[in-house]
Amino acid sequence: MKNNENILKELKVLFVEDEVNISKLLKDAISDYFFSFTIANNGEEGLEKYKKINPDFIITDIMMPKLDGLDMTKEIRKENETIPIIVLSAFSDKEKLLKAIDIGITKYFIKPFDPDELLEYLVTIASKLNKSRIICLNKHFTFDNNTNNLFEDEQLINITKREKSFINLLIKNKNNITSSDELKETLWENEEVTDERVRTFIKRLRKKTSKELIKNISGQGYLISVDNI
The missing domain is CATH 3.40.50.2300 (Response regulator)
Incomplete structure (x- = not known):
């Protein structure tokens, strides 16, 4: 086998x-x-x-x-x-x-x-699955949508389970803006989450990755920078 x-x-x-x-x-x-x-x-x-x-x-x-x-x-x-x-x-x-x-x-x-x-x-x-596992986010970052692992220049980045879910959600939404309300409902489920907590969460992820990777659309929500979705 x-x-x-x-x-x-x-x-x-x-x-x-x-x-x-x-x-x-x-x-x-x-x-x-x-x-x-x-x-x-x-x-x-x-x-x-x-x-x-x-x-x-x-x-x-x-x-x-x-x-x-x-x-x-x-x-x-x-x-x-x-x-x-x-x-x-x-x-x-x-x-x-x-x-x-x-x-x-x-x-x-x-x-x-x-x-x-x-x-x-x-x-x-x-053997017949036509599935692109590795998604190129930009020239430096890739995301494996099977394992939910993020890589920078082929080096694994240590991100949390919630951060992985966040990136996966943005990729699933493709070119659509993901609102703060959708983030709260998806990533925190039944928890009461403030807008400030969401902003802090994204700020920490940007520090681990890049300011350009996650785009903030003022008053609407978030997009991910993607080359080949």
Whole structure:
């Protein structure tokens, strides 16, 4: 599996499954091959973790509490039409299979499934992913959107998890201005955050990087300087 490890080791998996035994089985079987393997216990949690970790693959059960796998997939497809989504389900009836295909499921595995067979399938589609991992922000700075690592002239910059999320958010928004309110909601979630705290946060990041990297649009929000998004 050496070549497979090379293909998968930078990729992130989100596994959405409410049955603890199945989650543990799959994590134990294949998680070591990936950069990260994140588990969510239902569709609502799956959506939350999808937005936080930006996975390369999603593997999901269909029948789950709160939000099932197909409804979760519908929500994800509204903003990402290309991410591979693999369904694991005990249901083998044609109606659910057709519905899954109709909303953009990439592959359908019937439980009980063989983890090695699933792994081989992930290797196959990983080799076909047309995904630009390294984003050139300017002539000095690059960002790896799999690991959320920032580099200056190929040297890793030590930034916090929140700073990584901030840069990732600006890149996702591309040429659109990201408002202070969106930053507060995304980076601090349920915390009460002042405008001054946001400005201090960005000032510290600029000290680690460059004044030119993060642009302040007066009274509106922030943009990132990007060469190739």
